[in-house]
Amino acid sequence: xxxxxxxxxxxxxxxxxxxxxxxxVNFELDTSKLxxxxxxxxxxxxxxxxxxxxxxxPFEVRNGPAIDIEGIKENAVVDGVIPIMINxxxxxxxxxxxxxxxxxxxxxxxxxxxxxxxxxAWAIYxxxxxxxxxxxx
Numbered sequence: 001x002x003x004x005x006x007x008x009x010x011x012x013x014x015x016x017x018x019x020x021x022x023x024x025v026n027f028e029l030d031t032s033k034l035x036x037x038x039x040x041x042x043x044x045x046x047x048x049x050x051x052x053x054x055x056x057x058p059f060e061v062r063n064g065p066a067i068d069i070e071g072i073k074e075n076a077v078v079d080g081v082i083p084i085m086i087n088x089x090x091x092x093x094x095x096x097x098x099x100x101x102x103x104x105x106x107x108x109x110x111x112x113x114x115x116x117x118x119x120x121a122w123a124i125y126x127x128x129x130x131x132x133x134x135x136x137x
């Protein structure tokens with residue numbers, strides 16, 4: 001029988017691995033046991049001769065309620081009074097989707113107002129132009 005490599009899986013700087021497996025392996029990482037924030041998945045493989053290989057995979061966990069903010073961006077330079085809207089909503093679980101509160105209301109983008117003003121101006125111009133032609137006939 002062929003000897004296979006042993007794989008040790010660590011989360012962050014833990015000394016004890018969360019799993020010790022023989023390769024090849026399919027592994028499911030349960031992030032519900034981790035706190036929200038940045039983490040590192042460290043995979044150490046040891047071949048039958050004792051040589052080790054290490055791979056670090058940084059990732060971010062966001063299991064808690066999502067937080068959406070409108071009115072200020074990260075690293076923004078601001079002054080005066082700033083209206084800020086904050087919405088936090090949970091994702092539910094894999095079987096149920098929460099509709100209530102899952103969408104953050106947003107203000108109307110400025111380009112919609114520009115389009116609306118341009119359309120109204122064109123409509124007024126068209127109305128005046130077509131009325132003027134009918135007056136002079």
